[in-house]
Amino acid sequence: MDLFESSLAEGVELLHGFALRDETTLLDDLKFIIAQTPLRHMVTPGGFTMSVAMANCGKLGWISDRKGYRYDVLDPGTGKPWQAMPASFLTLASQAANEAGFANFVPDACLINQYKPAARMTLHQDKNEQDFSQPIVSVSLGVPAIFLFGGFERSDKTMKIPLKHGDVVVWGGKWRLRFHGIQPVKSSYHPAFGDCRINLTFRQAG
Numbered sequence: 001m002d003l004f005e006s007s008l009a010e011g012v013e014l015l016h017g018f019a020l021r022d023e024t025t026l027l028d029d030l031k032f033i034i035a036q037t038p039l040r041h042m043v044t045p046g047g048f049t050m051s052v053a054m055a056n057c058g059k060l061g062w063i064s065d066r067k068g069y070r071y072d073v074l075d076p077g078t079g080k081p082w083q084a085m086p087a088s089f090l091t092l093a094s095q096a097a098n099e100a101g102f103a104n105f106v107p108d109a110c111l112i113n114q115y116k117p118a119a120r121m122t123l124h125q126d127k128n129e130q131d132f133s134q135p136i137v138s139v140s141l142g143v144p145a146i147f148l149f150g151g152f153e154r155s156d157k158t159m160k161i162p163l164k165h166g167d168v169v170v171w172g173g174k175w176r177l178r179f180h181g182i183q184p185v186k187s188s189y190h191p192a193f194g195d196c197r198i199n200l201t202f203r204q205a206g
């Protein structure tokens with residue numbers, strides 16, 4: 001078995017430390033994007049304020065409000081387009097996808113999730129994208145978290161997968177619509193991120 005990659009299940013690949021290949025550029029670009037695009041707590045269609053703070057870059061941004069979940073070319077906070085996706089983000093996402101067997105992945109959306117201690121992501125499916133044959137590339141930065149990986153029903157049993165700084169998950173194929181989430185993040189410390197976890201999820205949304 002390749003020590004670098006581990007197949008969690010068919011269609012899900014964990015690339016340990018893959019995001020650390022060009023870490024300095026990645027973190028500089030992330031800092032720039034977040035400075036231009038404030039992270040905000042969105043409201044779900046059901047009226048709950050999310051514990052995760054979010055921003056986006058790329059042509060399309062994922063948003064939520066009382067009207068629903070969707071992608072939009074404009075940031076509802078500013079009324080302007082999202083920041084362009086930095087080259088370091090695009091390169092990382094397409095190289096990771098390629099490593100996992102998805103050639104020619106060109107994301108048009110990058111969702112930036114920020115978790116402070118106790119923030120979590122309840123079980124959900126990613127189904128607002130147009131083409132489910134395209135994978136999702138998910139990059140974990142900062143403090144560690146436990147990824148919950150379930151089945152096709154919300155009530156199915158979940159697997160717990162620890163994710164740490166630099167880990168990349170590539171998710172696609174017939175498991176693309178499995179329920180998944182993030183357990184409440186434990187309080188800890190990372191030199192570049194303090195008590196935060198940041199997750200970047202790259203999608204071809206449009």
Ligand code: MD6
Nearest residue numbers: 113121126136138171182199
């Ligand atoms: C997170 N990730 O890691 C949330 N979705 O903060 C996701 O919801 C996710 O990691 C689809 C594919 C990979 C993911």
Ligand code: FE
Nearest residue numbers: 124125126180
């Ligand atoms: Fe997701």
